[in-house]
Amino acid sequence: MAGRVFISCGQRPPDEKRIAEEIAKILKDEFDLTPYLAFKIQSLNDIMTITKELRKSDYYLFVDFFRKSKNPLFNLLKRTKNPQDLPCSLFTHQELALAHHLGFENIIALQQRGTPLEGFLRYVLSNPEPFDDEKDLLHKVRRLVKDRSWTKDYSRNLVIEEIGFTDVPWHYADHTGQSYDLVWQLNVENRRPDVAAVGTVCILNYIMSCGNRIDSPDRAYLKWARQAGYDRTIIPKDFGVVDLFALRDNQPGIFLHSLRDAVPREPVLLNDGDYELFFMLFSQGFPLLEFSVDLKLRWTPAGLGKQAQRSTAKLVKP
Numbered sequence: 001m002a003g004r005v006f007i008s009c010g011q012r013p014p015d016e017k018r019i020a021e022e023i024a025k026i027l028k029d030e031f032d033l034t035p036y037l038a039f040k041i042q043s044l045n046d047i048m049t050i051t052k053e054l055r056k057s058d059y060y061l062f063v064d065f066f067r068k069s070k071n072p073l074f075n076l077l078k079r080t081k082n083p084q085d086l087p088c089s090l091f092t093h094q095e096l097a098l099a100h101h102l103g104f105e106n107i108i109a110l111q112q113r114g115t116p117l118e119g120f121l122r123y124v125l126s127n128p129e130p131f132d133d134e135k136d137l138l139h140k141v142r143r144l145v146k147d148r149s150w151t152k153d154y155s156r157n158l159v160i161e162e163i164g165f166t167d168v169p170w171h172y173a174d175h176t177g178q179s180y181d182l183v184w185q186l187n188v189e190n191r192r193p194d195v196a197a198v199g200t201v202c203i204l205n206y207i208m209s210c211g212n213r214i215d216s217p218d219r220a221y222l223k224w225a226r227q228a229g230y231d232r233t234i235i236p237k238d239f240g241v242v243d244l245f246a247l248r249d250n251q252p253g254i255f256l257h258s259l260r261d262a263v264p265r266e267p268v269l270l271n272d273g274d275y276e277l278f279f280m281l282f283s284q285g286f287p288l289l290e291f292s293v294d295l296k297l298r299w300t301p302a303g304l305g306k307q308a309q310r311s312t313a314k315l316v317k318p
Helices: 015-031 044-056 090-101 120-124 134-147
Strands: 004-009 034-037 059-064 107-112 129-131 159-165 170-174 177-190 197-209 212-215 232-234 238-248 273-284 289-297 312-316
Touching (some): 004 015, 004 090, 015 134, 044 090, 059 090, 159 312, 177 197, 197 238, 238 289
Parallel strands (some): 004 034, 004 059, 059 107
Antiparallel strands (some): 159 177, 170 177, 177 238, 197 212, 197 232, 197 273
16 A cells, blocks of 8 residues: 555644544545554554554654643753653654654654754754644645655555466476466556665565464565566566466466476475465565465366466455
8 A cells, every 4th residue: 555654743632632633634635645643552562563554654744742741840950751741752752763764755744833852853853844733733734745745656665466367377487397377476566756676576484374374485586477587676667577376287286486496396385275375575775565365275277277266365465
């Protein structure tokens, strides 16, 4: 999914949470973007969820609300060890540090007047856009999103869409021999306008079956369709097609078209059943993309083509 915006702002009730939800509504209704609001963390699992959502996001919107301290000594000393006494949300500053670590380039940062430019914010955002109140904030969110040309069509990640099984078996040959395969393929698109996805590679990481994890016996790079290579440079605004797995016309199970061709090729799955196949896709300068495919393996000879095949598969979107 492209055009995903990670909204990082304080959500202290009642006003901050309400304003955050209003920002999300503006992004969705007026710009057709997909907003994500991170709620206050309670556990390590919550932190991992936030990190995962950051990796999936394409844009980062940071709002630094000014908070009046309840500590009467704070305004005098300007120093406290209690996060409740800070004039801003410590949580959002931690998210900003994560976003900086993950290499976000498309960032909109707004800071309410009166909030000090301190801590990590001082080093990564030297000049955030100031705002006075809620009305001013929402106006500037609209203006900045428009001025920066944030669009649902952009993604800092590689965008994937399933193609599915080829219509007819393809002839496939490598050092291990020849076969006729129905191939399940994936379209990989680079939607960045000025950055090539250099050295894009994909591997089968592991398989889940009946709650059990099976590490892939073949972790070599998978083949890009209709070319000799196992890695691919996808130029800006272009795409590539990768062979994720194949069904042979004369052997049960699923096979990989992979770089591991120095030994006799064996199926990575042999028996019919329900499986989830987990893949990793990586390219220089792009976040690691992990995704899976639900497979119902019901092997039949592939000689009659796609229509005779009883096996089905469906991409699980990351």
